[in-house]
Amino acid sequence: MATITPDILAAHNVTADEYSKILSILGREPNLTELGIFSVMWSEHCSYKSSRVHLKKLPTRSKYVLLGPGENAGIIDIGDGLGVAFKIESHNHPSFIEPFQGAATGVGGILRDIFTMGARPIAVLDSLRFGPLDDPQTGARNRRIVEGVVSGISHYGNCFGVPTVGGECVFDKSYAGNPLVNVFALGVIEKEKIFLGQAHGVGNPVIYVGAKTGRDGIHGATMASDEFTEESKQKRPNVQMGDPFLEKLLLEACLEVMETGAVVGIQDMGAAGLTCSTCEMGSRAGTGIEIDLALVPQRETGMTPYEIMLSESQERMLLVAIKGREQEVFDVFEKWGLDAAEIGIVTDTGMLVVKNHGEIVAHIPNRELADEAPLYNRPYTKPARKAPMDAPAFTSADLKADLIRLLSSGDMCSKKWIYEQYDYMVRTNTLYGPGGDAAVVRIKGTDTSVAISLDGNGRYCSLDPREGAKLGVAEACRNISTVGAQPMAATNNLNFGNPQKPEIMAQLVEAIEGMADACLHFETPITGGNVSLYNETLGEGIHPTPVMGIVGVLKTGKPMPIEFQSAGKTVLLLGGFRDQQDLTRFGSTQYANVIVGGPWGLPPALDMDYEKRVHSAIRKIVTEGLSESAHDLSDGGLAVALAESSFGGIGARITLPASERPEVQLFHEAPSRILVSTAKAQEVRAIADEFQVEIVEIGTTEAGKLVIADRIDASIEELRQPWSTSLEMLLHA
Amino acid sequence: MLWHRDAAIPNDIDAVILPGGFSYGDYLRCGAIAKFSPIIGAVKEFAAKGGIVIGICNGFQILTECHLLPGALVRNTNLQYICKPVALRVETTNTPFTNQATKGQIVTFPIAHGEGRYTADPETLDQLEAEDRVVFRYVDNPNGSLRDIAGICNKERNVLGMMPHPERATDPLMGSADGLTVFRSIVTAFAAK
Numbered sequence: 001m002a003t004i005t006p007d008i009l010a011a012h013n014v015t016a017d018e019y020s021k022i023l024s025i026l027g028r029e030p031n032l033t034e035l036g037i038f039s040v041m042w043s044e045h046c047s048y049k050s051s052r053v054h055l056k057k058l059p060t061r062s063k064y065v066l067l068g069p070g071e072n073a074g075i076i077d078i079g080d081g082l083g084v085a086f087k088i089e090s091h092n093h094p095s096f097i098e099p100f101q102g103a104a105t106g107v108g109g110i111l112r113d114i115f116t117m118g119a120r121p122i123a124v125l126d127s128l129r130f131g132p133l134d135d136p137q138t139g140a141r142n143r144r145i146v147e148g149v150v151s152g153i154s155h156y157g158n159c160f161g162v163p164t165v166g167g168e169c170v171f172d173k174s175y176a177g178n179p180l181v182n183v184f185a186l187g188v189i190e191k192e193k194i195f196l197g198q199a200h201g202v203g204n205p206v207i208y209v210g211a212k213t214g215r216d217g218i219h220g221a222t223m224a225s226d227e228f229t230e231e232s233k234q235k236r237p238n239v240q241m242g243d244p245f246l247e248k249l250l251l252e253a254c255l256e257v258m259e260t261g262a263v264v265g266i267q268d269m270g271a272a273g274l275t276c277s278t279c280e281m282g283s284r285a286g287t288g289i290e291i292d293l294a295l296v297p298q299r300e301t302g303m304t305p306y307e308i309m310l311s312e313s314q315e316r317m318l319l320v321a322i323k324g325r326e327q328e329v330f331d332v333f334e335k336w337g338l339d340a341a342e343i344g345i346v347t348d349t350g351m352l353v354v355k356n357h358g359e360i361v362a363h364i365p366n367r368e369l370a371d372e373a374p375l376y377n378r379p380y381t382k383p384a385r386k387a388p389m390d391a392p393a394f395t396s397a398d399l400k401a402d403l404i405r406l407l408s409s410g411d412m413c414s415k416k417w418i419y420e421q422y423d424y425m426v427r428t429n430t431l432y433g434p435g436g437d438a439a440v441v442r443i444k445g446t447d448t449s450v451a452i453s454l455d456g457n458g459r460y461c462s463l464d465p466r467e468g469a470k471l472g473v474a475e476a477c478r479n480i481s482t483v484g485a486q487p488m489a490a491t492n493n494l495n496f497g498n499p500q501k502p503e504i505m506a507q508l509v510e511a512i513e514g515m516a517d518a519c520l521h522f523e524t525p526i527t528g529g530n531v532s533l534y535n536e537t538l539g540e541g542i543h544p545t546p547v548m549g550i551v552g553v554l555k556t557g558k559p560m561p562i563e564f565q566s567a568g569k570t571v572l573l574l575g576g577f578r579d580q581q582d583l584t585r586f587g588s589t590q591y592a593n594v595i596v597g598g599p600w601g602l603p604p605a606l607d608m609d610y611e612k613r614v615h616s617a618i619r620k621i622v623t624e625g626l627s628e629s630a631h632d633l634s635d636g637g638l639a640v641a642l643a644e645s646s647f648g649g650i651g652a653r654i655t656l657p658a659s660e661r662p663e664v665q666l667f668h669e670a671p672s673r674i675l676v677s678t679a680k681a682q683e684v685r686a687i688a689d690e691f692q693v694e695i696v697e698i699g700t701t702e703a704g705k706l707v708i709a710d711r712i713d714a715s716i717e718e719l720r721q722p723w724s725t726s727l728e729m730l731l732h733a
Numbered sequence: 734m735l736w737h738r739d740a741a742i743p744n745d746i747d748a749v750i751l752p753g754g755f756s757y758g759d760y761l762r763c764g765a766i767a768k769f770s771p772i773i774g775a776v777k778e779f780a781a782k783g784g785i786v787i788g789i790c791n792g793f794q795i796l797t798e799c800h801l802l803p804g805a806l807v808r809n810t811n812l813q814y815i816c817k818p819v820a821l822r823v824e825t826t827n828t829p830f831t832n833q834a835t836k837g838q839i840v841t842f843p844i845a846h847g848e849g850r851y852t853a854d855p856e857t858l859d860q861l862e863a864e865d866r867v868v869f870r871y872v873d874n875p876n877g878s879l880r881d882i883a884g885i886c887n888k889e890r891n892v893l894g895m896m897p898h899p900e901r902a903t904d905p906l907m908g909s910a911d912g913l914t915v916f917r918s919i920v921t922a923f924a925a926k
Contacts, residue, residue, distance in 0.1 A: 151813075244755075245760070422816060425907070426753075428907055557906075
């Protein structure tokens with residue numbers, strides 16, 4: 001047996017304390033395979049050891065939540081005997097090392113999390129963050145990463161046959177050495193047919209299905225729990241390879257085998273592969289699992305037990321069937337042309353016993369391995385921040401030029417170049433695809449549709465993680481409400497730097513606490529999610545970037561567009577102008593960032609009570625069919641929202657009250673505001689009054705032009721053209 | 734739903750649709766593996782007997798691969814997958830798929846493909862045009878297809894291949910119901926029999 005040396009421990013990212021815990025659990029020294037198994041299960045990625053203490057602060061329940069955190073995905077009740085299963089997950093580290101496969105397998109992984117529950121995936125959204133495309137030092141690499149990630153998502157999602165219906169794409173220097181690829185997936189499930197990853201029933205067979213095991217992705221989870229260094233680029237073999245068509249077959253086979261009634265529990269092999277699926281299924285059921293690796297379908301010869309247990313080869317699942325009904329399982333997988341092999345049985349010992357040709361190569365208690373990972377209450381101080389507090393002196397030379405610059409900037413320009421590479425309508429349920437405030441997907445056979453929005457704002461969070469996280473929740477809920485839906489529940493992806501640095505840990509703690517406050521307030525419990533730490537390159541952390549995926553429900557119908565629909569209609573600003581006197585709170589805006597060279601100060605002020613009343617008001621306005629268009633104000637404030645609302649060809653003539661700081665009035669990102677065009681202004685006003693929120697009439701729609709007081713006078717084409725072509729120009733400069 | 738491993742088409746089938754998708758993953762050339770699946774032999778027989786066959790998107794690619802239709806579909810000129818609604822012009826109403834349309838009518842169907850650029854030698858293209866077999870043309874060519882061709886039929890006019898998706902344009906909620914024309918035409922063709 002190999003002796004475990006400090007070098008071996010270091011190579012596995014296992015600390016001395018963690019090693020002594022392993023020694024006390026086993027009562028002996030582990031062999032190398034066992035150490036490998038512990039190292040992946042206790043990696044940050046799999047165990048949440050630095051975040052679990054704080055994740056407990058998040059609300060996770062409501063009357064709609066059928067299944068909260070802890071399983072492969074959360075599930076909420078949407079009526080008609082149906083639920084939706086959804087979750088977001090990151091594939092940040094692999095996407096930096098190998099953008100195409102990294103992103104592709106990110107899509108594959110989250111889809112398996114959904115269909116392993118018994119849900120059929122019906123929508124994917126992506127939240128992407130990259131370094132600036134025009135950066136003199138890193139631009140070329142950033143462009144290559146964007147192209148690779150987008151084509152990877154396109155390749156996997158399109159071939160699998162799930163529509164990619166929306167998301168967000170943001171550029172900032174802090175992501176140049178560490179892009180973020182967060183993928184959200186949602187599936188529909190019959191409430192009575194939820195499958196769990198539990199290995200019940202002593203004596204039941206453990207069956208391996210799907211792709212063969214290779215050497216790819218070994219230690220992916222450990223890599224995802226480490227910072228990037230120059231050597232990281234050599235970790236390419238740690239990135240897995242995806243086969244989306246095989247996953248499509250696996251989906252159909254899994255859903256079909258679940259219908260047979262022969263399946264007790266099922267779990268996908270994601271991070272930490274066979275290791276994670278065996279010990280988690282055993283731990284959840286309080287059972288033991290015994291497998292023999294010689295029975296595992298392998299696509300390479302001479303693989304060691306260590307390699308087989310740690311491989312992260314894609315498109316694999318582990319299921320436990322009822323003893324005596326194995327053949328039903330094999331028949332289904334044979335029909336779909338997939339491998340299925342009985343590799344072991346469920347036992348009553350509580351132990352994970354791994355054999356290789358009958359010889360025991362690992363012998364570990366399941367529960368301790370899966371649930372007794374070290375828990376760190378890491379010290380934290382004040383959140384790191386670099387930006388100054390005070391605003392610099394600035395005055396706009398040309399507001400129209402400023403607006404065009406904002407509309408052409410990476411964050412705000414049209415993302416058509418990206419989303420036209422995604423099949424966003426396959427399965428013919430997409431009522432509102434990419435480009436709106438929220439995506440809307442109908443559930444066939446019911447009157448119900450779901451609305452989904454992904455939102456995060458790293459810049460806000462870099463200035464104040466607590467407030468930034470709240471604003472993220474508020475914006476996602478506002479987006480959902482603007483299409484007329486009721487926000488129901490959330491999933492979160494927490495992307496942060498190295499938690500061993502107290503000022504980074506503080507960002508994580510404050511963001512979670514802010515998110516907890518907001519999710520409680522907006523009644524969107526967190527049903528699951530993902531934490532991605534160590535997003536640092538050469539010691540430099542990313543902006544703290546919590547990403548929210550919020551799911552809402554609405555009655556199926558013609559979706560509310562963001563664009564003005566016809567000339568001569570009243571344009572109203574629901575929520576009002578809000579207090580904009582404090583220039584400190586202007587420092588986080590896109591204007592401050594793109595035009596002035598910020599950021600500085602603080603994120604915009606949020607009044608959660610007011611915000612929630614605005615949501616109620618717009619939901620009522622939209623569901624009663626009183627508006628012709630509705631679009632929430634976010635990046636770039638009022639002027640950008642007006643421009644985006646005009647891109648269908650109908651613009652507006654806007655009058656504004658006098659202001660000493662017209663830049664601030666036009667571009668402030670104060671939340672709780674929605675632009676509405678309507679032929680029924682009186683009724684709309686009455687609803688605003690009912691919910692005690694301000695509403696201001698600011699103008700009238702008009703074909704072909706956008707005129708904002710005496711400040712901006714532009715043809716729509718003048719604004720639309722740079723907005724729609726900018727991303728492609730930035731990419732192919 | 735017919736299974737790819739089946740070798741026969743049941744007698745009560747009136748029309749066969751080869752839908753979109755990624756047959757066998759299309760990791761080689763789109764449709765190149767699908768043409769070897771057992772059901773394809775039956776589809777060829779069905780078509781030879783005058784049965785109605787439509788290949789949409791991947792289905793069109795398969796029909797060209799197994800030579801029920803001429804030409805080939807190669808990568809879009811921008812080398813990217815493209816998903817968006819596009820305007821098409823109906824070029825002939827003399828087919829079982831367009832008898833309910835008017836010649837020159839503009840319809841909007843979505844496209845969703847990476848390899849949709851229709852290619853054939855000039856003689857074949859001339860022949861298609863001379864025989865009135867170009868069924869749909871792109872108004873604003875999205876993928877570089879030769880002569881803007883979006884859909885063609887065989888000489889006997891019972892086999893149609895097209896890259897755009899009429900089935901995705903069958904509900905106003907989805908943005909367009911123009912695709913119903915194709916399916917209503919087929920029904921009409923049967924009613925006339």
